[in-house]
Amino acid sequence: MNQWTVSEPDSIVLDEPVQSAQVRMIAGALNVVAAEGPARIEVTELKGEPLQVSLVDGVLTVTYQHLSWNDFGFGGQLKTMDAIKDGFKDLVSSLKRKRKSRAVVTLTLPADAVVKLGSVSADTTVSGLQTDTAVYAITGATTLVGLGGKTEANSVSGDVDAQSVGGELKLKTVNGDLTVVAGTATTVRANTVSGVVTLDLTGAAPADVRANTVSGDVAIRLPRPADTKVEAGSTTGKFSTAFEELKLGGTWGGQRLTGVLGAGSGSLEVTTVSGSVSVLARPEDDTPSLVKELTDGSDGTEDTA
Known part of the structure; x- marks a missing residue:
């Protein structure tokens, strides 16, 4: 000893x-x-x-x-x-x-x-x-960089940033923001009550992604061409997407953005009560962070609601 x-x-x-x-x-x-x-x-x-x-x-x-x-x-x-x-x-x-x-x-x-x-x-x-x-x-x-295997980060009010993290990624906060940049994880879980969830995904393999908030906005950028089935729901939040394949349905108070991108091998599920949901496209050979893209309004996203 x-x-x-x-x-x-x-x-x-x-x-x-x-x-x-x-x-x-x-x-x-x-x-x-x-x-x-x-x-x-x-x-x-x-x-x-x-x-x-x-x-x-x-x-x-x-x-x-x-x-x-x-x-x-x-x-x-x-x-x-x-x-x-x-x-x-x-x-x-x-x-x-x-x-x-x-x-x-x-x-x-x-x-x-x-x-x-x-x-x-x-x-x-x-x-x-x-x-x-x-x-x-x-x-x-909390900052996580270049990790593999199983990664789990839990915080009450601190922000969590994950950069180039692969493997299995699980993030949870009460009101801290969750940000993934150039993520290659095959499994992503992001849960927060009032924090903002921002996921920039670059992995070549289809991923299983789930994001849940109560009042926090959710923005997810997928590689193009994407290969995933999308199901996103919000009670009062707005929706926007850069993918024409995704359609908005339901009624006010319970709308859903759904569709299949590519062969639909992966899955993307988003659930929020009052947060807005954005599903964006990540162009090939494009490296700007999703956070900057959302800030300067240059994502080319089209509102659907």
Whole structure:
């Protein structure tokens, strides 16, 4: 067993293989990077309570002494978002009464390491991992870059951005925005209550995509030619699409945009109560982000309602 107490900025090179990592942060920033060579930990900023680091049987743990997964409201597994929100509120209130703890930590791990990350208000960035990645946050931003395998990000009010993520992607927030840029995942799940969902998909293989909101708008850009069956419904939101094959039906208070693009091998399902729905086309050899495209109004989308 290797154990360290880190009370000031430091760098630790781990001479044993790391198969998985579990990190629980309060405030600051957490960066997890895949790279060859020995795993290492770099703490470039540290205030308040010291960090406790251990490496046991290939499992690397970085946390605070009195901070457990139960403090995050999901006990190691995701419960309802209300339970997480209440748990985080209690945690933040407790921490404010004690001391302010902040750390900036970078973990360099092998690409096949399995990671599970929790933060109260720290911004989290994960890049290059190719197995299982799980992030649980409250207010900090989450950025996922170049990941494979199974990726899951859950947040209460922090935004989640995923860039060039493949494999299986699951994103969930209460009111944070969910953004996927140049996504190649074959399975995408995006769920939020009031956040905006923006999905820019570039994968060549047909994907299974589902997006759900209550009041948040949903904008999805598909590669052209597309190969998917589309079913999108909104109670009061507006619809727009760049695909002539998609038709708007139903009545006010329950409209649906449906149709089959190409052979319909993939599936796209969108459900929202009051959010608007846009299904856009991604031209070949086109690289601008969907966020910019929507901002400058240059998408060529035609309103259908």
